[in-house]
Amino acid sequence: MALNFVRERCPNSHLFALLIEDSQILVSRVQHIDWRHTLREANSVAGILAKKGQELIHGLHVFDYPTSDIKLALRLDGIRSFRLRG
Structure with missing residues (x-):
């Protein structure tokens, strides 16, 4: 939507x-x-950033360096590995 x-x-x-x-x-x-639809399981970086966004105050936030959880997700997304939900 x-x-x-x-x-x-x-x-x-x-x-x-x-x-x-x-x-x-x-x-x-x-x-x-x-434009392509990507399942959440195949784009874990976006999922992590969405969760972090829920915890931050409203406004623009710029991350100069990836956090450790994002580094791992970048590696997994880069090799097209994904985790199943549930």
């Missing part, structure tokens, strides 16, 4: 309408984007 909102728009009344609009502006600056 999020991907469809970025590609096609969402209602102005949507809770994340401004974030989606910002995403659309960024997308318009890139010449070519290859």
Whole structure:
């Protein structure tokens, strides 16, 4: 649904309408984007960052260096290894 909102728009009344609009502006600056769905198990870095985001205060956070858990996830994602949920 999020991907469809970025590609096609969402209602102005949507809770994340401004974030989606910002995403659309960024997308318009890139010449070519290859949109692909990736299962959470195959993108553990994104999962770890999403969990960390829940613990941080609202706003932009920049990580200069990957934490140890992200380093491991980067290695696993790089060799296309994945962990099953459940």
